[in-house]
Amino acid sequence: MNQPDYYQLLEVPRSASAEDIKKSYRKLAMKYHPDHSGGDKGSEEKFKRISEAYAVLSDAEKRRQYDTYGSTDFHQRYTQEDIFKNFDFSSIFEDLGFGGSGFSFFGNPRQSKGRFSFGDHTGCSRRQAPPQRGKDLYIDISLTLREIATGTSRTVTLKHTGRPERISVKIPKGMIHGKKLRLAGKGNPGSFQGPPGDLYIRSSVLPDSRFRAEDFDLHVDGEIRLSESILGTTIGVPTIDGGELNLHIPPGTRHKTRMRLPGYGLPHMNDDGSGDLYVVILVRVPDQLTDSQRSLVEKLAETGL
Incomplete structure (x- = not known):
């Protein structure tokens, strides 16, 4: 259930001073108090809501908590008993001419001359809830393949309700x-002395100019000349840690042959x-031939190659 915004109810900005909040409440109370509204149910409900808003925003500590956690989390932490506890409307109502005694803030809503009861707006009493675990937080980060291979660190901002933390x-x-790293207890704070949730770091992989990743396997291209595919050769193959391996290419290796180097992928x-x-072998075929190259290829063709 969406909770009302107390500042909007009292028609004041979030930067309003305590005096501005009091003035606005007095004005709205004069308008919606049951003694002035002639029993109108909508006005009665409005009066209860603005009185609840004033009980919170006129109390420095409750207002700080409300600003910190937001409306929804505040209502998970505070019952109506908490909101109206030790709060006295008598002096305000006396100034407004509604009488200064006989105000009850809990129970079933009822209205009579000079007294009004504030019950729960949902029509049922709220009791202290059991401890509730805080919600988990999820943060996405992007990593290079080199960072995945060696490990790294990141500074992240946790967007706890009302209080970012780096x-x-x-x-x-x-x-x-797609892998997730769990940091226990780094999620949103719990309610009613419940434990905090967890923080999950989710990873994605940035494109790499040489390597392609498929789960923990890596793929890299290795180019050879046409003559090397026929006769065989040895090529250097880069590794993700910055090193290089010598790979023997046997004679007769075809274009796009895949050769496996066990254990040289991602950890x-x-x-x-x-x-x-x-290593995906790419046989490079020249676009153009010199006269001498053409002559040699023609001689090879005559031999049936």
């Missing part, structure tokens, strides 16, 4: 796309294993 988070290696997040590195 913390440094250690990102373990192996946090590939697993929760164990010592790693994915594999796949």
Whole structure:
């Protein structure tokens, strides 16, 4: 259920002073008090709501809590008994000419000359709720493949209701796309002395100029010449940690052949294993030939190659 905004109810800005809040409440109370509204149910409800708003915003500590947590969370933390506890409208109502005694703030709504009772607006009494766990928070981060391979850290802003908090988070290696890192107790605060929720960091992978990731496996292209595909060769293959491996290409290797290098992919997040590195062999065929190259190819063709 959406809770009303107390500032809107009292028709004041959030920056209003205590005196401005009091003046606005007195004005609205004169308009909606049951002694002036002739028993109109809408006015009666409005009077209850503005009185509740005034009971909160005229109290410095309650107002601070309301501004900090927002309307919905405030109502999860405070019952109506809490809101009206030790609050005395008598002097205000005396100034307005409604009498200064006989005001009850709980129970079934009732109206009579000089007295009015404030019950729960939903038509039922609210009791102290049991401890409630706070909601979990989710933050998305983008990582390079190198960061996933080695681990890194990030400073993130936790958008707790009303109070942002910046913390440094250690990102373990192996946090590939879609993985979640749980930080217990770093979520939204609980209600009624309940425990806080958890914070979940979710990862996505930034594009890389050389490597393509598929879960923990990596794919990289390795170019060779046409003659090398026929005769065989050895090429250097980059690794995600910045190193290089020598890969033997056997004679007769075809275009787009995949060659596997076990254990040279991305590290697993929760164990010592790693994915594999796949080298996709691309046979480079020249667009143009020199006269001597053409002559040699023609001779090879004559041999049946």
